[in-house]
Amino acid sequence: xxxxxxxxxxxxxxxxxxxxxxxxxxxxxxxxxxxxxxxxxxxxxxxxxxxxxxxxxxxxxxxxxxxxxxxxxxxxxxxxxxxxxxxxxxxxxxxxxxxxxxxxxxxxxxxxxxxxxxxxxxxxxxxxxxxxxxxxxxxxxxxxxxxxxxxxxxxxxxxxxxxxxxx
Numbered sequence: 001x002x003x004x005x006x007x008x009x010x011x012x013x014x015x016x017x018x019x020x021x022x023x024x025x026x027x028x029x030x031x032x033x034x035x036x037x038x039x040x041x042x043x044x045x046x047x048x049x050x051x052x053x054x055x056x057x058x059x060x061x062x063x064x065x066x067x068x069x070x071x072x073x074x075x076x077x078x079x080x081x082x083x084x085x086x087x088x089x090x091x092x093x094x095x096x097x098x099x100x101x102x103x104x105x106x107x108x109x110x111x112x113x114x115x116x117x118x119x120x121x122x123x124x125x126x127x128x129x130x131x132x133x134x135x136x137x138x139x140x141x142x143x144x145x146x147x148x149x150x151x152x153x154x155x156x157x158x159x160x161x162x163x164x165x166x167x
Contacts, residue, residue: 005030046080055163058155061122063088063104063115066158075163088114088161092146093137108136114150114161121152121159128152130164 003012012030033048049056049069058067065083073080076091083090087104089097089112097103109115113133121127130149137144147167153160 005033008033052162057088057091057161057163058158059088059118059161060158061119063118063161065091072163075166088118089135092135095136095138095143098138114148117150117152118159118161121154122157125154127154 004010005012008030010030045058045067046069049058049067049072052069053071055072055075056069057065057072059065065086065088068076068080068083073083076083076093078091087097087102088094089103089109092114094103094112096106096108099106103109104112104115113131114135117128117131117133129151131151133148133150135146135148137146149164149167151162151164153162
Protein backbone atom coordinates (compact mmCIF):
# COMPACT_ATOMS: atom_id res chain seq x y z
CA UNK A 1 0.00 0.00 0.00
CA UNK A 2 1.41 3.37 -1.01
CA UNK A 3 1.30 6.18 1.50
CA UNK A 4 0.72 9.61 -0.07
CA UNK A 5 0.71 13.06 1.54
CA UNK A 6 -2.87 14.34 1.27
CA UNK A 7 -1.62 17.90 0.98
CA UNK A 8 1.30 17.91 -1.47
CA UNK A 9 0.59 14.44 -2.96
CA UNK A 10 4.22 13.42 -2.50
CA UNK A 11 4.93 9.76 -1.79
CA UNK A 12 5.69 9.15 1.88
CA UNK A 13 6.47 5.46 1.54
CA UNK A 14 4.91 2.02 1.69
CA UNK A 15 2.85 0.70 4.60
CA UNK A 16 2.62 -2.77 3.07
CA UNK A 17 4.00 -4.40 -0.07
CA UNK A 18 2.58 -2.56 -3.08
CA UNK A 19 0.57 -4.73 -5.47
CA UNK A 20 0.33 -3.23 -8.99
CA UNK A 21 -2.77 -5.38 -9.66
CA UNK A 22 -4.60 -3.86 -6.71
CA UNK A 23 -3.03 -0.47 -6.10
CA UNK A 24 -4.11 0.84 -2.72
CA UNK A 25 -3.29 4.27 -1.38
CA UNK A 26 -3.35 5.51 2.20
CA UNK A 27 -3.25 9.23 2.87
CA UNK A 28 -1.28 10.92 5.60
CA UNK A 29 0.96 13.95 5.90
CA UNK A 30 4.64 14.22 5.09
CA UNK A 31 7.00 15.81 7.65
CA UNK A 32 7.44 18.93 5.51
CA UNK A 33 3.69 19.59 5.28
CA UNK A 34 3.25 18.73 8.96
CA UNK A 35 5.81 21.33 9.94
CA UNK A 36 4.32 23.89 7.57
CA UNK A 37 0.65 23.41 8.44
CA UNK A 38 0.65 22.18 12.01
CA UNK A 39 3.25 24.54 13.44
CA UNK A 40 0.82 27.24 14.46
CA UNK A 41 -2.37 25.12 14.80
CA UNK A 42 -4.25 27.86 12.90
CA UNK A 43 -6.18 28.28 9.68
CA UNK A 44 -3.75 26.10 7.77
CA UNK A 45 -4.64 23.16 10.03
CA UNK A 46 -8.31 23.42 9.10
CA UNK A 47 -7.47 23.61 5.41
CA UNK A 48 -5.25 20.54 5.68
CA UNK A 49 -7.83 18.48 7.55
CA UNK A 50 -10.63 19.50 5.19
CA UNK A 51 -8.51 18.30 2.24
CA UNK A 52 -8.80 14.74 3.57
CA UNK A 53 -11.74 12.80 2.14
CA UNK A 54 -12.71 10.94 5.33
CA UNK A 55 -13.73 12.13 8.82
CA UNK A 56 -10.57 13.03 10.75
CA UNK A 57 -9.92 14.32 14.25
CA UNK A 58 -6.52 15.63 15.33
CA UNK A 59 -6.02 14.63 18.96
CA UNK A 60 -3.38 14.74 21.66
CA UNK A 61 -2.01 11.91 23.81
CA UNK A 62 -5.04 12.08 26.13
CA UNK A 63 -7.44 11.84 23.14
CA UNK A 64 -8.41 15.52 23.49
CA UNK A 65 -9.50 17.13 20.24
CA UNK A 66 -7.19 19.75 18.76
CA UNK A 67 -8.89 19.97 15.36
CA UNK A 68 -11.37 18.24 13.08
CA UNK A 69 -12.37 18.36 9.45
CA UNK A 70 -15.84 19.19 8.15
CA UNK A 71 -16.65 15.50 7.58
CA UNK A 72 -15.85 14.65 11.21
CA UNK A 73 -17.91 17.60 12.45
CA UNK A 74 -20.82 16.42 10.32
CA UNK A 75 -20.41 12.88 11.67
CA UNK A 76 -20.58 14.02 15.32
CA UNK A 77 -23.12 16.74 14.49
CA UNK A 78 -21.18 19.41 16.34
CA UNK A 79 -19.22 22.57 15.59
CA UNK A 80 -15.47 22.76 16.22
CA UNK A 81 -15.72 25.14 19.22
CA UNK A 82 -18.03 22.59 20.90
CA UNK A 83 -15.46 19.79 20.69
CA UNK A 84 -12.07 21.53 20.93
CA UNK A 85 -10.18 20.35 24.01
CA UNK A 86 -12.87 17.71 24.68
CA UNK A 87 -12.06 14.04 25.16
CA UNK A 88 -13.02 11.70 22.33
CA UNK A 89 -15.68 9.98 24.43
CA UNK A 90 -17.38 13.32 25.05
CA UNK A 91 -17.25 14.15 21.34
CA UNK A 92 -18.72 10.78 20.32
CA UNK A 93 -21.16 10.86 23.29
CA UNK A 94 -19.95 7.59 24.78
CA UNK A 95 -22.17 6.67 27.74
CA UNK A 96 -19.09 6.05 29.91
CA UNK A 97 -17.83 9.58 29.29
CA UNK A 98 -21.07 10.86 30.86
CA UNK A 99 -20.29 9.15 34.20
CA UNK A 100 -18.85 11.16 37.11
CA UNK A 101 -15.39 9.71 36.34
CA UNK A 102 -15.50 11.03 32.77
CA UNK A 103 -13.88 9.87 29.54
CA UNK A 104 -10.74 7.85 30.05
CA UNK A 105 -11.30 7.28 33.76
CA UNK A 106 -13.79 4.38 34.01
CA UNK A 107 -13.05 0.65 34.04
CA UNK A 108 -14.61 0.47 30.56
CA UNK A 109 -12.13 3.01 29.18
CA UNK A 110 -9.22 0.64 29.73
CA UNK A 111 -10.55 -1.44 26.83
CA UNK A 112 -11.48 1.47 24.55
CA UNK A 113 -9.96 0.71 21.14
CA UNK A 114 -9.87 4.39 20.20
CA UNK A 115 -7.96 5.36 23.35
CA UNK A 116 -5.62 2.35 23.02
CA UNK A 117 -4.84 3.06 19.35
CA UNK A 118 -4.26 6.80 19.87
CA UNK A 119 -2.02 6.32 22.90
CA UNK A 120 -0.05 3.53 21.21
CA UNK A 121 0.46 5.63 18.09
CA UNK A 122 1.48 8.63 20.19
CA UNK A 123 4.05 6.68 22.22
CA UNK A 124 5.38 4.21 19.63
CA UNK A 125 4.91 6.19 16.42
CA UNK A 126 3.30 3.10 14.86
CA UNK A 127 0.17 3.69 12.82
CA UNK A 128 -2.94 1.54 13.07
CA UNK A 129 -5.00 0.72 9.97
CA UNK A 130 -8.73 -0.02 9.91
CA UNK A 131 -8.82 -1.16 13.52
CA UNK A 132 -12.29 -2.15 14.81
CA UNK A 133 -13.62 0.09 17.58
CA UNK A 134 -16.99 0.09 19.28
CA UNK A 135 -18.73 2.91 21.11
CA UNK A 136 -21.69 2.56 23.42
CA UNK A 137 -23.71 5.72 22.89
CA UNK A 138 -27.16 6.89 23.81
CA UNK A 139 -29.42 7.54 20.83
CA UNK A 140 -33.06 8.54 21.37
CA UNK A 141 -32.80 7.50 25.01
CA UNK A 142 -31.57 3.99 24.16
CA UNK A 143 -28.04 2.58 24.52
CA UNK A 144 -26.72 1.92 21.03
CA UNK A 145 -23.53 0.16 19.95
CA UNK A 146 -21.75 1.91 17.09
CA UNK A 147 -19.00 0.09 15.23
CA UNK A 148 -16.16 1.97 13.60
CA UNK A 149 -13.04 1.14 11.67
CA UNK A 150 -10.36 3.63 12.68
CA UNK A 151 -6.83 4.44 11.61
CA UNK A 152 -4.22 6.48 13.43
CA UNK A 153 -1.07 8.26 12.40
CA UNK A 154 1.38 10.32 14.44
CA UNK A 155 2.15 13.83 13.24
CA UNK A 156 4.67 15.65 15.40
CA UNK A 157 3.15 15.59 18.91
CA UNK A 158 -0.40 14.83 17.75
CA UNK A 159 -2.31 11.89 16.29
CA UNK A 160 -4.62 11.89 13.29
CA UNK A 161 -7.64 9.75 14.16
CA UNK A 162 -9.38 8.72 10.95
CA UNK A 163 -12.87 7.23 10.85
CA UNK A 164 -12.54 4.84 7.92
CA UNK A 165 -16.07 3.46 8.13
CA UNK A 166 -19.11 3.16 10.38
CA UNK A 167 -20.96 -0.12 10.84
